Amino acid sequence: MEQKITTLFLDIGGVLLTNGWDRNARRRAAADFALDLAELDERHHLTFDTYEEGKLTLDEYLDRTVFYEPRSFSRDDFKHFMYAQTTPYPEMLELVRYLKSTYGLKVAVVNNEGRELNEYRIKTFGLDKFVDFFISSCFVHFRKPDAxxxxxxxxxxxVQPQEVLYVDDRALFVSVAEGLGINGLQHQTYEATRAHLAGLGLK
Structure with missing residues (x-):
């Protein structure tokens, strides 16, 4: 007998919204603010995990990656640029809202993100209107791929693992969830994800 899915665990970046502060966003920042991209990326990689685990503020992250020397632009200008990198995936947002209201699903976000970016994205795009729980790395102080x-x-x-479908665009994180008995789906397109959900009875 097929186990009924009662709960969705969702990543945000790459599933509901674009990635917030990824390699492409840093490349655009380097171009717009005349930064050394290699230096920005190196400092980012040495620092960002700590920020995502909620152990640094955004200002502290920026102190280490951008404002370690005088700049011709303001901190606020750079933050506004960071926030502006996010755009929504309207079809995916509507799909999750529809499935929650139609089937009474629990919806949880399981994501890696620093606090200020996370809170901005949640509020700006109304994720708190339909997500029941936010298990974000900045709140719980560990991050995927930590099981x-x-x-x-x-x-x-x-909930029990077999009641859950976890949707993430990264195969590694899906695999870690599956190792705990959670049903996993690597999100690649809206159409494919919608068809997979329909196959689980969530039409």
């Missing part, structure tokens, strides 16, 4: 973030999500949602 504990999925264990915590299961505990908070009070």
């Amino acid at each position: 504990d973030i999925f264990r915590m999500a299961l505990d908070i949602a009070l």
Whole structure:
């Protein structure tokens, strides 16, 4: 007998919204603000995990990656640029809202993101209107691919792994979730994800 899916665990970047501060966004920032991209990327990679785990503020992250020397632009200008990199995937947002209202699903976000970017994206794009739980790395102080973030999500949602479908655009994170018995789906296109959900009875 097929196990009924009662709960969706969702990543944000690459699934509901574009990635917030990825390689492409940093490339655009380097061009717009005349920064050394190689230096920005190196400093980013040495620092960003700590920011995503909620152990640095955005200002502290920027102190280490951009404002370690005088700049011709303001910190606020750079932050506004960072926030402006996010755009929504309207079809995916509408799909999740529809499935939640139609089937009474629990919806949880399980994502890696720093606090200020995370909160901006949640509020600006109304994710808090339909997501029940945010198990974000900045709130729980560990990040994917640490399996504990999925264990915590299961505990908070009070569900068994087999009741959950986890949707992420990164195959590695899907694989980690599947290792705990969670059903996994690597999101690649809206059409493919919608068809997969329909196959699970979520039409």
